[in-house]
Amino acid sequence: MTEPSPTIVLIGHGMVGQRYLEALAERGVTATHRITVLCEEPRPAYDRVHLTSYFSGSTPEDLSMTPAGFMEEHGISLHLDDPAEHIDREARTVTSRSGQVFPYDVLVLATGSYPFVPPVPGKDAPGCFVYRTIEDLLAIEEYAKDKTTGAVVGGGLLGLEAAGALQGLGLASRIVEFAPRLMPVQVDEGGGAALLRTIESMGLTVHTGVGTQEVVTGEDGRVSGMRLSDGSVVATDLVVFSAGVRPRDQLARDAGLDVGERGGIAVDAHCRTSDPHVYAIGECALAVDGRVYGLVAPGYEMAETAAEDLLGREKEFTGADLSTKLKLLGVDVASFGDAHGNTPGSLDVVWSDSRSGIYKKLVVSPDGVLLGGVLVGDADAYGLLRPLTGSVPPVAPEQLVLPAGVGAPVALGPSALPDTAVICSCHNVTKKAITACSTLPEVKKCTKAGTGCGSCIKVIGQLLPAAADKGLCGCFPYTRAELYEIVRTRRLTSYERILDGHGRPEARGGDGCEVCKPAVGSIIASLAATLGASGYVLDGEQAALQDTNDHFLANMQRNGSYSVVPRIPGGEITPDKLIVIGEVARDFGLYTKITGGQRIDLFGASVDQLPRIWARLVDAGFESGHAYGKALRTVKSCVGQTWCRYGVQDSVRMAIDLELRYRGLRAPHKLKSAVSGCARECAEAQSKDFGVIATASGWNLYVGGNGGATPRHADLLAQDLSDAELIRLIDRFLMFYIRTADRLERTSTWLERLEGGLDHLRDVVVHDSLGLCAELESLMADHVAHYRDEWAETLQDPERLRRFVSFVNAPGAPDPTVKFVPERDQVKPDLAVLTIGGSVR
Amino acid sequence: MTVELQVAQGWLTVCELSALVPGRGVAALLPDGSQAAVFVDRAGRAYAIGNQDPFTGAHVLSRGLVGAAAGRPFVASPLLKQRFDLETGRCLDDEEVAVRTYPVRTAATS
Numbered sequence: 035m036t037e038p039s040p041t042i043v044l045i046g047h048g049m050v051g052q053r054y055l056e057a058l059a060e061r062g063v064t065a066t067h068r069i070t071v072l073c074e075e076p077r078p079a080y081d082r083v084h085l086t087s088y089f090s091g092s093t094p095e096d097l098s099m100t101p102a103g104f105m106e107e108h109g110i111s112l113h114l115d116d117p118a119e120h121i122d123r124e125a126r127t128v129t130s131r132s133g134q135v136f137p138y139d140v141l142v143l144a145t146g147s148y149p150f151v152p153p154v155p156g157k158d159a160p161g162c163f164v165y166r167t168i169e170d171l172l173a174i175e176e177y178a179k180d181k182t183t184g185a186v187v188g189g190g191l192l193g194l195e196a197a198g199a200l201q202g203l204g205l206a207s208r209i210v211e212f213a214p215r216l217m218p219v220q221v222d223e224g225g226g227a228a229l230l231r232t233i234e235s236m237g238l239t240v241h242t243g244v245g246t247q248e249v250v251t252g253e254d255g256r257v258s259g260m261r262l263s264d265g266s267v268v269a270t271d272l273v274v275f276s277a278g279v280r281p282r283d284q285l286a287r288d289a290g291l292d293v294g295e296r297g298g299i300a301v302d303a304h305c306r307t308s309d310p311h312v313y314a315i316g317e318c319a320l321a322v323d324g325r326v327y328g329l330v331a332p333g334y335e336m337a338e339t340a341a342e343d344l345l346g347r348e349k350e351f352t353g354a355d356l357s358t359k360l361k362l363l364g365v366d367v368a369s370f371g372d373a374h375g376n377t378p379g380s381l382d383v384v385w386s387d388s389r390s391g392i393y394k395k396l397v398v399s400p401d402g403v404l405l406g407g408v409l410v411g412d413a414d415a416y417g418l419l420r421p422l423t424g425s426v427p428p429v430a431p432e433q434l435v436l437p438a439g440v441g442a443p444v445a446l447g448p449s450a451l452p453d454t455a456v457i458c459s460c461h462n463v464t465k466k467a468i469t470a471c472s473t474l475p476e477v478k479k480c481t482k483a484g485t486g487c488g489s490c491i492k493v494i495g496q497l498l499p500a501a502a503d504k505g506l507c508g509c510f511p512y513t514r515a516e517l518y519e520i521v522r523t524r525r526l527t528s529y530e531r532i533l534d535g536h537g538r539p540e541a542r543g544g545d546g547c548e549v550c551k552p553a554v555g556s557i558i559a560s561l562a563a564t565l566g567a568s569g570y571v572l573d574g575e576q577a578a579l580q581d582t583n584d585h586f587l588a589n590m591q592r593n594g595s596y597s598v599v600p601r602i603p604g605g606e607i608t609p610d611k612l613i614v615i616g617e618v619a620r621d622f623g624l625y626t627k628i629t630g631g632q633r634i635d636l637f638g639a640s641v642d643q644l645p646r647i648w649a650r651l652v653d654a655g656f657e658s659g660h661a662y663g664k665a666l667r668t669v670k671s672c673v674g675q676t677w678c679r680y681g682v683q684d685s686v687r688m689a690i691d692l693e694l695r696y697r698g699l700r701a702p703h704k705l706k707s708a709v710s711g712c713a714r715e716c717a718e719a720q721s722k723d724f725g726v727i728a729t730a731s732g733w734n735l736y737v738g739g740n741g742g743a744t745p746r747h748a749d750l751l752a753q754d755l756s757d758a759e760l761i762r763l764i765d766r767f768l769m770f771y772i773r774t775a776d777r778l779e780r781t782s783t784w785l786e787r788l789e790g791g792l793d794h795l796r797d798v799v800v801h802d803s804l805g806l807c808a809e810l811e812s813l814m815a816d817h818v819a820h821y822r823d824e825w826a827e828t829l830q831d832p833e834r835l836r837r838f839v840s841f842v843n844a845p846g847a848p849d850p851t852v853k854f855v856p857e858r859d860q861v862k863p864d865l866a867v868l869t870i871g872g873s874v875r
Numbered sequence: 876m877t878v879e880l881q882v883a884q885g886w887l888t889v890c891e892l893s894a895l896v897p898g899r900g901v902a903a904l905l906p907d908g909s910q911a912a913v914f915v916d917r918a919g920r921a922y923a924i925g926n927q928d929p930f931t932g933a934h935v936l937s938r939g940l941v942g943a944a945a946g947r948p949f950v951a952s953p954l955l956k957q958r959f960d961l962e963t964g965r966c967l968d969d970e971e972v973a974v975r976t977y978p979v980r981t982a983a984t985s
Contacts, residue, residue: 508944530917540946545898545917547942548951548958578898582938582953585899590953594933842890842901842913850908851927851934868932 046144050316050333052079057341064108074117089202147279156249161257181271188277208239228393303350323353366413371406417493421455458483507549509541527567555579559700563816583662593863599661604689605632631668657823674711683728685711738785769810912937922961923977
């Protein structure tokens, strides 16, 4: 008999709850314990910190913090929409609202907090909201549809977030803050004043030093205004209470656990409550220093502490740094360390510029130790200053707050930080751990640094070794993107001229190399229509630049034979065309296989067979599928609205339109796409470079997805687009990628690398922040207008056909080493032939 | 001008020099049934090495791209991209591997 596995019950699946589960999984606890999670909300953990981004286009799915398949992979049983209602500590059971009883060996409370609503008359009237969950947000969005004004009670961090959300919904908004300044906890008077000016300049009305006395309702019982403590009455259609949060400790109180006088479940340094079988972590817990922490970083720290303690390992949580950096209503705000100068004898160094809304204050000790600070309007220095807190900065503090160009230049970089400086405070990662890595993705993977709030990413970038030479190869000192610009602006269409004019001195006049030749060939091909060059990749000098696959317009396989892929747009094909493919394969003895991209690959063609095979295919109406090129491959589709009972758009038609539009487009790497006819996503569009998913009112466009060795889910770029809007946006996206990506860089890695990421991409291709869109669209229009089928062109030109021979001195003689043997009623390469005549490794 | 290769039987005419594209190669079938890869560089100089890629066994080196490293010409295999010095046949990415080379000359067409 085996012992039953010990059971952990986690109450609450917010950000901290999920972090706790991940901490258990990382430590292998999920393999040895049964884990049950009770969650009040109808959806698994999501990013509450970035809730407001819902109003700038993020979907609830984008906000999810729970990796797909995580629960299944670790055998965790997650009960959504079923909160815990009762804890029986003697029997060690938890009863949920649905009446289920869950026994536990270890109980973890991660119940979070609830919004505090001041007890004013009218607070429960229709039109009053709180701002805490996605459901709150959806309710506000729904109610605000036919409204014009809104008010937020509370000018703290969440209040400003909520005000931003109301403004995003198009409401004329006001903020009512009881304290004499905005964000009273984080910033001082000067910072609050800078913040106030900037926020008022955005059209929001701010009342400070005023309380809310009553929510006024109209005849219909709905919110119509607010009476303030200064006697005034302001009109508003809805009120959002955002006046702070309180720990959710009722469940613990009812169970007789110790709670603090002002709330919070009392825990020791190991996050254990007064019952050794029960832990409390996150915003519901009252830490040993007597504080309740409402930030996510201390919550994560507690999750780690509780997980370590479960394994009997020593880790303590005794308090946390309240440093924070946020972008509220577009304004950077940061505070760290002793922001208010509470340390006896501390001194301030302040830079304040009301014209530009910038306020920076550093708190230092008399002997020069940096104790803390406040940054409003420009918080770039935060990533550097926070780790320096507690030490004497290597340059004078005033230099650290002066803007660039004023006074002496700042000579301080992250290299000045000590090895022990904590760079990522969300995951407590030191400079030393970061400098052990060499790339940002490696840092994120190995240390988790930069995956929390993200404020440290800039500093991480500065700490990593700068690639000494970003040149494409030994021939060029330029990146692919730089070469693209050189080719485009100087209208160069000759590799030799590019090499001789722009190559490294030692490479000029030489033969180039196998890295830059195809890269330059691809750039010239991408721009061919615009430059007036031949778009035909086999012409003239370009012939010498292409990899063998482009040279023979087919894919070389392991024995030197080639495979052939005709284009089948959208995966739609007539029976007659299917028969032709079958006949060609049969007549030439080719192995056939259905590809992942909804087309048919024919393997085992010799060089001299290629033109004859293609003559038959072109004759039947096929054209090149560009399977051999760094170009658009296929646009997969599901069958869509035409046949499927779930479909909401004609996905096949859209896939065909897209495939025909972008066929032949040369890019830094291959491009894959798909179109799904409904949210069930049968075409797997979210794993493509650009994927399209139908909605009831149009199309959603996802970009930067990838399958392969490093899968990446595509990011939602824009929603509910019309056909024309969709195509225009893809035109811009593809041309911006072609223009700026590195050699052999797929859209997924490009998007990860792109400074500013998805937001920047959206700025450029949706909001035209660089003023490039017209040009990008015109480049694509040139491509579309000049597209010709490479195989049809090749077949028409005897000169071009000359290369399709196995031996220059014996045209017509087949290569005797390209042989096949039977397997499963088809053929496969005869590898034994290849071991003859040489010492094969 | 023709391109000629020295094999056991003497100088073998392979093709017209004008049939070669600088930076690319062609394959030639030799009297003993083996294969050579023949290239011409940008300066018009011809080279010939064995056509079989020792890493895969496939006879494909003639279909690789020609480049230069430290002033010396090479071809990169089209399969797994190992580079071979066109003058010595040595693999630049694995010093234990080499392919054979053939003396090559260009001769006025008679």
